[in-house]
Amino acid sequence: MPGTVRGVVVGLMLVIAFVAWAGTATWGGPMAFMEGEAAPELKLPSLDDATMRTLADFRGKPVVLHVFASW
């Protein structure tokens, strides 16, 4: 087939393949925290007084965030 059409077809196939792969990819790591991306903006209750807070409330200083459990 002509070069341009072939290029478009190949491009489409790559897009379709990528979408298919992305749709079936499993997640197993901390996908919530991606380097270079904004930290997730979840509103969660504070352990002390149950007021709803987000990580954005702490913006302005570097943050060391521990995601943990006591066990």
Add this chain to the structure above:
Amino acid sequence: MPGWHAATRDFQEDGRLQVIGIVQEQHPERARLFMQWKRMDWPVLVDSMNLLDVAVVPITVLIDEHGIVRDVVSRRADPREVVESFLAQEFPASDAAPPEPTADTPRQLRRRAEREASAGAWLAYAQALILRGGDKSVDRAIDAFTQAIQLAPGDRESGAAAFGLGVAHRRRFESRRRRPGDFQAAVTHWSMALAIDPNNYIRRRRIQQYGPRLDKPYPFYDWVDQARAEITARGQSPVELPVEPEGAELAQPARGFDGTSASADNPDPQGKIRRDDRHVGWEATVVRDSAGSSGTARVHVEFRPDTASRTHWNNEAQGLTVWLDPPIGWQVDAQRIELDNPPTAVSDEVRRLEFEVQPAAGEANGTLRGYALYYVCEGVKGSCLYRRQDLEFSLSGPVSATPAGGTAGRTVGSDG
């Protein structure tokens, strides 16, 4: 975490950085006790449903002052080096505005769910109810999670809804609004969530917390006594725990099944003790090995005196006794279990016990039978009776939706 605490304490006191925690437990107040014990005083947010969708804890994330993630730190890293290097860097302000968190109230989210009739909308509503609501919101959250699942969404939403449903059922089980089967429903739904994503260790740990010793990676809450002792010795009052860890949550992991299948000391081998017909109800929750490999199960049993007849335990006689009769080739960790009576002459508390059972090699499922013997009295000056109630525990796979249980005279078994 102690290494990180030491590495960051000076910088936090100087105001050069902020340490924050996000705790992922069914009972976040236990994390408060842990923080008090270790003298860690930084803000902590609660994510009991794992909305972050992390697969494992602990993880440490470095976020710059503009809210951009700069590193997700490996466990092998040296905390001091990492923190110093992080603080020494300058990060540019991000061009993109970070997303604003949703400000929708549960009511707005409910309207959206009813309008859109999508799994995602019902899921968001259910999660908001659990995050913001008290015990009264749990019923509606359970309905909303169920709606989300019934709309047959993809894996991500199904898994989140199933896990949230487990959290909600267990929370209701621990409240005054509990319904029969809540604990088993919690376990069933956590198991569904794990089956959708077997690599998610938050989901796995939630099951293992209540599961058999062979499946435990470590004891979950055996540190609580020591924490309380040390806090008290410092002259402080330990944080109160609304729900005490017990049984499986304190048990040490085991490598092998230490069981017995001997038939000795059967207290009522010919079944001569009269069967109870109304005084005590029982319910059992079966928690299988989360990996499914050993087939071992931990069984949690509760006995409740009937309130309508004002039945209460007679503590001047022998304590409640359970006798188990494992099928051939099966083992239990104790064949005869006798509970100690409280010091009062009478009481009407819920009585709980746990035991472990391992099916025969090659048999994953089946039924374990046994019975309970107990002394109860009816009413203030009512008759006192010695009764037997037959028990049946069904080990079924992969998940059992119906718990074993019954009120005297009517035995309900979980489906095989």
